[in-house]
Amino acid sequence: MALRTLPDPDFAALAPFLRVKQFLMSGLEAGRWPAGALMPSEAELVSQFGVSRMTVNRALRELQLEGLVQRIQGVGTFAAALHRVSSTLTLRDLQEEIESRGHRHQASVHLSRPERAAKGLAGQLGLAPGSRVFHTLIVHREDGLPLQCEDRFVNPACAPGYLDADFEHITPTRYLFQHTALWQAQYTIESARATPREARLLGIDPAEPCLIVVRRTCTRDAVITLARLVHPGSRYHLSGEFKP
Amino acid sequence: MALRTLPDPDFAALAPFLRVKQFLMSGLEAGRWPAGALMPSEAELVSQFGVSRMTVNRALRELQLEGLVQRIQGVGTFAAALHRVSSTLTLRDLQEEIESRGHRHQASVHLSRPERAAKGLAGQLGLAPGSRVFHTLIVHREDGLPLQCEDRFVNPACAPGYLDADFEHITPTRYLFQHTALWQAQYTIESARATPREARLLGIDPAEPCLIVVRRTCTRDAVITLARLVHPGSRYHLSGEFKP
DNA sequence: GAGTGGTCTAGACCACACG
DNA sequence: GTGTGGTCTAGACCACTCA
Numbered sequence: 001m002a003l004r005t006l007p008d009p010d011f012a013a014l015a016p017f018l019r020v021k022q023f024l025m026s027g028l029e030a031g032r033w034p035a036g037a038l039m040p041s042e043a044e045l046v047s048q049f050g051v052s053r054m055t056v057n058r059a060l061r062e063l064q065l066e067g068l069v070q071r072i073q074g075v076g077t078f079a080a081a082l083h084r085v086s087s088t089l090t091l092r093d094l095q096e097e098i099e100s101r102g103h104r105h106q107a108s109v110h111l112s113r114p115e116r117a118a119k120g121l122a123g124q125l126g127l128a129p130g131s132r133v134f135h136t137l138i139v140h141r142e143d144g145l146p147l148q149c150e151d152r153f154v155n156p157a158c159a160p161g162y163l164d165a166d167f168e169h170i171t172p173t174r175y176l177f178q179h180t181a182l183w184q185a186q187y188t189i190e191s192a193r194a195t196p197r198e199a200r201l202l203g204i205d206p207a208e209p210c211l212i213v214v215r216r217t218c219t220r221d222a223v224i225t226l227a228r229l230v231h232p233g234s235r236y237h238l239s240g241e242f243k244p
Numbered sequence: 245m246a247l248r249t250l251p252d253p254d255f256a257a258l259a260p261f262l263r264v265k266q267f268l269m270s271g272l273e274a275g276r277w278p279a280g281a282l283m284p285s286e287a288e289l290v291s292q293f294g295v296s297r298m299t300v301n302r303a304l305r306e307l308q309l310e311g312l313v314q315r316i317q318g319v320g321t322f323a324a325a326l327h328r329v330s331s332t333l334t335l336r337d338l339q340e341e342i343e344s345r346g347h348r349h350q351a352s353v354h355l356s357r358p359e360r361a362a363k364g365l366a367g368q369l370g371l372a373p374g375s376r377v378f379h380t381l382i383v384h385r386e387d388g389l390p391l392q393c394e395d396r397f398v399n400p401a402c403a404p405g406y407l408d409a410d411f412e413h414i415t416p417t418r419y420l421f422q423h424t425a426l427w428q429a430q431y432t433i434e435s436a437r438a439t440p441r442e443a444r445l446l447g448i449d450p451a452e453p454c455l456i457v458v459r460r461t462c463t464r465d466a467v468i469t470l471a472r473l474v475h476p477g478s479r480y481h482l483s484g485e486f487k488p
Numbered sequence: 489g490a491g492t493g494g495t496c497t498a499g500a501c502c503a504c505a506c507g
Numbered sequence: 508g509t510g511t512g513g514t515c516t517a518g519a520c521c522a523c524t525c526a
């Protein structure tokens with residue numbers, strides 16, 4: 001039987017699986033089960049809360065999916081050893097981000113044409129050297145201040161109409177989301193200098209540190225696009241948060 | 245009705261909820277349900293797969309948690325509109341990361357002492373100005389090459405024994421994971437120059453672009469620690485991937 | 489009222505780990 | 508063998524939305 005000394009305002013109103021889940025979460029938060037400690041079994045929680053096993057199972061399964069506990073069949077449930085921390089980093093569409101701040105987004109298109117892919121680029125796009133690719137170079141501004149230089153190659157097979165889009169009013173990111181079946185992407189984030197041309201387009205000193213995101217976006221079978229996004233370090237940073 | 249209990253490890257003896265889930269995932273991947281489209285109801289899936297409603301419910305609920313579908317009570321289940329893309333960025337413990345590459349991790353402690361917090365720092369830690377805080381400055385090396393300069397302040401109330409740890413053999417990150425009840429954290433990632441002192445400790449040109457992560461880690465009620473992690477841009481980058 | 493998802497139950501069979 | 512988690516069932520009641 002549970003002690004009644006713990007204050008919990010609308011405890012009774014919550015769904016049973018949520019009551020179990022929150023009981024466990026507060027225990028974890030309070031350090032009642034340090035990392036690696038054995039937590040109550042399903043059977044114990046069943047009798048403690050007077051609910052069915054499916055219900056406590058759901059609570060525990062969700063905690064497991066959220067990374068808060070580790071479950072081992074035949075052994076038990078353990079408080080998660082938070083050795084790796086993963087977080088949700090939002091890489092939003094820049095136009096959306098700027099407009100959500102109530103500022104004005106502008107884009108100037110410095111290049112938009114088909115090209116022949118050199119060997120290295122073709123390899124990264126999964127195409128034969130010399131294949132036709134679409135190339136755009138766009139500078140995005142927030143209230144007039146250059147914020148991102150976007151150098152992008154697109155696989156024509158995935159977005160045949162890409163070059164016809166009006167990139168002063170729709171970002172390539174948004175266009176590709178709407179016209180392709182995005183499946184997954186990889187990216188790297190690094191700090192380096194811009195190329196001289198990028199520095200000129202961004203209006204910065206070539207020595208200024210820049211935050212550079214390189215992103216490769218794929219369908220299940222093919223590479224859609226390869227983008228290099230250069231941001232002046234003094235004007236842009238990424239942020240995020242996580243809960244374990 | 246087969247009552248045989250012989251396990252057949254090879255074949256499509258997949259759990260029913262996984263069969264339903266994978267059916268839906270491949271349909272989404274193939275574009276069978278474009279973003280926003282109405283997907284089969286639970287009842288339809290029940291009769292189609294010959295499983296109980298709880299089973300298809302679990303499949304759908306997991307897809308919802310993974311952000312692949314949107315469910316509205318009384319209306320139906322819809323293919324998710326992938327408007328914002330969020331990704332899992334792993335910020336691993338540096339020692340673990342280095343060792344997983346098969347390299348040697350070394351740490352040199354350049355500072356480890358209690359201090360009085362100035363006003364700004366105290367504010368960020370949620371303490372009164374002049375409060376005692378722990379301060380460490382540690383350089384981490386991979387096979388001898390400086391990779392990170394870690395400047396960290398710790399709230400003594402959360403980790404009283406912090407300064408007694410041997411930071412040449414356990415990273416502050418790992419120590420704090422083991423000794424505190426981490427609840428959440430915020431971070432920013434930016435590109436900038438190191439301070440002259442950091443540049444000297446890292447053995448780099450002060451003009452070199454650096455990837456700088458500032459992380460604030462909290463329990464539910466208090467700030468545990470504030471860390472500034474400076475990485476030479478030429479030696480370190482972050483990477484990750486996401487699936488929608 | 490009909491259809492949808494949200495949730496719970498009481499029991500069941502299984503695979504697994506450990507003593 | 509005992510205890511653990513992993514999963515499934517067949518039904519049930521509810522809240523919600525929409526016609």
